[in-house]
Amino acid sequence: FLHINLKRFAVLPRLEVKNLSRSFGKLTVVDKISFQIFSGQVACLLGPSGCGKSTTLRMIAGVEKPSSGQIFVDEELTSNAYFQVPPEARSIGLMFQDFALFPHLNVQQNVYFGLAGSKEFKEKRSLDLLERVGLAHLAFNYPHSLSGGEQQRIALIRALAPQPKIMLMDEPFSGLDDRLRDEVRDETFNLLRSEDAAVLMVTHDPQEAMKVADEIALMRDGKILQRGAPYNIYNAPVDLKALQFFSDANSIQATLKGSLADTPFGQFFAPGLADGTDIDIVFRPQHVRIDFDRKGRGPLPTASQGVAARGIVKRARFVGSESLIEFKMDFGATIKVTVPNVFLPKTGHPLWLTVPRDKCYIFPK
Numbered sequence: 001f002l003h004i005n006l007k008r009f010a011v012l013p014r015l016e017v018k019n020l021s022r023s024f025g026k027l028t029v030v031d032k033i034s035f036q037i038f039s040g041q042v043a044c045l046l047g048p049s050g051c052g053k054s055t056t057l058r059m060i061a062g063v064e065k066p067s068s069g070q071i072f073v074d075e076e077l078t079s080n081a082y083f084q085v086p087p088e089a090r091s092i093g094l095m096f097q098d099f100a101l102f103p104h105l106n107v108q109q110n111v112y113f114g115l116a117g118s119k120e121f122k123e124k125r126s127l128d129l130l131e132r133v134g135l136a137h138l139a140f141n142y143p144h145s146l147s148g149g150e151q152q153r154i155a156l157i158r159a160l161a162p163q164p165k166i167m168l169m170d171e172p173f174s175g176l177d178d179r180l181r182d183e184v185r186d187e188t189f190n191l192l193r194s195e196d197a198a199v200l201m202v203t204h205d206p207q208e209a210m211k212v213a214d215e216i217a218l219m220r221d222g223k224i225l226q227r228g229a230p231y232n233i234y235n236a237p238v239d240l241k242a243l244q245f246f247s248d249a250n251s252i253q254a255t256l257k258g259s260l261a262d263t264p265f266g267q268f269f270a271p272g273l274a275d276g277t278d279i280d281i282v283f284r285p286q287h288v289r290i291d292f293d294r295k296g297r298g299p300l301p302t303a304s305q306g307v308a309a310r311g312i313v314k315r316a317r318f319v320g321s322e323s324l325i326e327f328k329m330d331f332g333a334t335i336k337v338t339v340p341n342v343f344l345p346k347t348g349h350p351l352w353l354t355v356p357r358d359k360c361y362i363f364p365k
Contacts, residue, residue, distance in 0.1 A: 014198035020069035031222035037198040044209040047219035062087035093159035101143040108139040129157035169201040264331045266307030278365040285336040287359035291352040308352040
């Protein structure tokens with residue numbers, strides 16, 4: 001009795017994937033991945049093309065069969081290597097890149113396509129959703145007369161009309177221009193959260209994932225490399241490639257001696273790695289500090305943030321809200337630095353740079 005009572009009030013995953021794999025002959029595309037998504041939560045499968053994220057989405061939708069592993073919706077098994085619940089019986093909504101609206105049906109008919117129930121119910125549900133996205137006045141128009149943003153909204157509410165427990169989204173905003181993408185994306189996720197659906201979105205864009213996701217699963221070579229909240233994924237990358245996937249990065253190489261590495265920016269401490277280990281010391285362009293006062297005159301003593309190293313400006317350009325400067329360092333490396341607002345030093349101008357220790361990452365090569 002106690003067990004039943006506790007389970008009744010427990011927060012249970014709406015979608016659960018356990019050790020899911022998919023192989024094509026000897027090629028393993030998805031390799032033993034596991035994760036959970038709860039009602040009202042937005043999760044992103046993030047990774048480069050070919051990492052297995054879209055194949056994962058298709059297996060959850062039921063259009064691809066797992067080679068091994070299990071998929072559960074509300075703790076009910078929907079897929080394994082031997083058993084498949086049909087896609088239409090999974091209470092799962094799907095959104096794709098191309099919207100896939102039916103050109104011969106008007107907007108309202110597109111929205112209630114696939115809805116069960118009376119004609120009156122279908123019309124009411126579709127008009128309610130159209131009003132929520134501000135498109136009720138287009139109910140009798142046809143898809144070809146709509147803008148890209150309007151088509152995306154119609155595709156969304158068509159997928160939401162049957163009130164699915166889970167919404168799967170495969171790069172749904174990639175066909176929109178940048179300004180429209182932000183607007184439509186915000187509206188989309190506000191609506192999805194109001195419907196309390198569990199959302200799984202596939203994207204290759206780390207900025208998009210960080211803007212919308214409660215949790216990100218970073219994929220590479222069919223595996224989930226790292227999972228967590230956007231802040232944690234960005235600030236605690238598991239390796240060099242994970243860091244570089246989210247942002248530009250500078251890297252200098254060194255070799256450890258007694259857990260210390262000597263570099264032009266001073267010594268770096270790397271406990272837990274053996275003597276002789278070759279390492280990458282990695283830091284983002286926005287974390288490099290320029291000493292504007294010295295203006296390249298003479299050597300700079302050890303600073304509180306580390307030793308300064310001199311660089312010669314190779315190129316400087318304004319890129320919107322910040323300036324990007326590339327320096328050719330005296331020790332041979334090229335270092336990128338970003339500075340808020342406009343700062344465009346002349347090519348050939350010397351400046352001194354320091355790197356804060358708490359903004360650096362150390363990875364064995």
